[in-house]
Amino acid sequence: MVKFVTTNPGKIHEAREYLDSPVEQLDFDYPERQAEDLATVAAHGARAAYRHAGEPVIVDDSGLTIDALDGFPGPYSSYVEEKLGIERVWQLAKEESNRSASFRAVVAYCDGGSFEATPEPVDTDRRGDDLGTSERDSATTDQQVAEDEQLPVRLFEGVAPGKIVAPRGDGGFGFDPIFEFDGQTYAEMSTEEKNAISHRGRALAKFADWYAQR
């Protein structure tokens, strides 16, 4: 069984609907590296989560990219949702004539074993550099940091194109009410409908294919 390491119950709900194998949540807020690309954040997260859990894990790092706002909020989506809220993100996007956007998810798998890891470019920096001393696990030694860098991680990416609209719908979580795909917001879809086309569904599909052969 794979543990899905996340603080977000919405992600677990979707993964449970989607994957055949059982998915258990491990509610652990792994230290997130500040980086411009989701893959780097996810790869670091998977290693930290594996080190915490000691068993096979997946993490999912997702972000909303608004084209007219130069990709904002991107990797800072979580912070922006918390501080600004989705209504204010809509107010920002509303000023633009181009409302196109995309949602991206990177699912990262790590089990401490060896397998063919996702090729570069991922995670080429020293892991210790990205965490302030206070954030670093006190048990993390330089040797541990070096060992972590050797841990293979496999990445699965999913992207859904869409546009930003005034909030509609009661379902889902996060930015779902303002992200429209093919005429419906994510929040207007059932979990099954969202999974069939969403960034997370697409990433989980790739993960499920690969994992079934593992």
Ligand code: ITT
């Ligand atoms: P974990 O990192 O603990 O998994 P999180 O909610 O912080 O949980 P992310 O950093 O991946 O997860 O999410 C970035 C933001 O995007 C956050 O505000 C989420 O609520 C939001 N988000 C992620 N997936 C979403 C989805 O499918 N629909 C709507 N919002 C989503």
